[in-house]
Amino acid sequence: MAANRQKTRSIFVGELVHLVSPNPETDAGLFARWMQDSEFVRLMDTDPASLLSVAKHKQWLKKDLLEEDRKDGLFFLVRTLQEEKSIGFIGLDGIRWVHGEAWVGVGLGERAYWGQGYGTDAMRVLQRYAFDGLNLHRLSLTVFEYNPRAIRSYEKAGFIREGRARKFLHRDGKRFDMIFMGILREEWERREGHGEDS
């Protein structure tokens, strides 16, 4: 009698990865190490690359990202299902509950896991969480034009290009555009074959 039984898998679990809460006490070192990879930082962040101590990262995790009172952000560590290895982070920020919209940010700090679908899987987990769990209407993101791998990954996850902030980034003596992308709930539902029997 499996035909109409709903999938009982937790909303935080994907095919390759699952999302967990970062633990500032044990994970600050991971973040500090990832942020030492300047290529990673410059692909992921508009903030200029800089090096902060493990203690500072612990403080930042505790204060900014995981603060209890913060109602406009949800932040996760991305862990592989097979080896339980922490490979990066993903989260929602600037959540506007009334309008049903939020910004997605993701970064895989472990280079060995780039280009193999882990990021795309993490994004799909987050989308299901956002649309099915939080009942949001749309997700937004920005990505740098010099990061084609991420752009491809987001397009694979159903994000649609919506424009670009011209010459937004100044790095290596050159100017680059920042691309805007978005996905609506009904677009995600169509892609996931929602409403059909699982």
Added chain:
Amino acid sequence: MNLNTQLFEGRLIYLGPINRDQDAEVEARWTLDSDYLHMLGFDLVRPLSPARVKKQYDEIEKDMDEKRNQYYFSIRRMGNEEDGKQDQLLGFARLTRIGWTHGTGTISLGIGDAAERGKGYGTEALHLMLHYAFRELNLFRLSASIPGYNQAALKMFEKAGFHEEARQREAYHLAGKRWDGIYMGLLSEEWSNQHGS
């Protein structure tokens, strides 16, 4: 305009600092107008008490002091002693999210009292802010995020030279209808070409 020109003075209005006690009373009154709050694109819209407004001022000033990535101005009427409206608080103008290494920032402004809109105060404040951003802060470009239902703001920014750069589909949900979020941008060189200054 040159180094002798007053950065903060226009003809009809001028840009000023926060006057904590007096301004809080006025701004609290503005928050009774839900249209005003919606036009600014806020998420949870609610009337604020003067005490709550003062707390916001304190957070802004703390931010300006510590993070140096934000500039907040009150918009005040130039007025004269005869009409007694000198220094009257009309609205706010703000540069936020300044990224110094990229030379970017976001601009927002609002005229609080509906009766004072459409008189050119916003346009003049915007002009002063653009000059300040491009000629004193030396920013490379400015962004503005405007809800699609705010036609007045979209027109004002377009007239000032901003271009629509991205359309965030259905980012706003108001009175049972969905609206796009319009992301606009203006490069310093574009502004210079328009103003030849």
